Amino acid sequence: MHELSIAQSLVEIACDQAEQAGAKRVTRVSVLVGLLSGVVPDSLSFCFPIVCQGTAAEGAELAIQVDPAKGTCPKCGVSVELNDFVLICPSCGAFPIEVRSGRDLKVTALEVEE
Numbered sequence: 520m521h522e523l524s525i526a527q528s529l530v531e532i533a534c535d536q537a538e539q540a541g542a543k544r545v546t547r548v549s550v551l552v553g554l555l556s557g558v559v560p561d562s563l564s565f566c567f568p569i570v571c572q573g574t575a576a577e578g579a580e581l582a583i584q585v586d587p588a589k590g591t592c593p594k595c596g597v598s599v600e601l602n603d604f605v606l607i608c609p610s611c612g613a614f615p616i617e618v619r620s621g622r623d624l625k626v627t628a629l630e631v632e633e
């Protein structure tokens with residue numbers, strides 16, 4: 520499963536950061552999931568506690584925020600908020616919209632315990 524390896528990298532990042540900060544435990548990991556990143560938030564929430572087992576992030580909470588994708592029409596230049604994978608311009612029908620954001624997955628915040 521795709522989300523399992525993503526969850527694994529998240530836990531690695533979180534544990535590395537906690538170690539560098541001299542913390543013993545990670546209590547909360549906040550991530551921003553781009554709508555077009557292909558990551559299913561529910562699957563990620565499901566996988567996270569599994570990969571946390573036996574690490575400094577065991578029992579940590581995962582807070583997922585979905586980042587709506589934004590794009591620009593190459594023809595009429597209108598700015599579009601993309602709510603799904605339909606990349607057709609709503610004002611002139613041009614295809615495809617140039618995607619500017621919403622393809623990434625980022626760790627936005629970490630909470631740790633000394």
Ligand SMILES: [Zn+2]
Nearest residue numbers: 592595608611
């Ligand atoms: Zn357009």
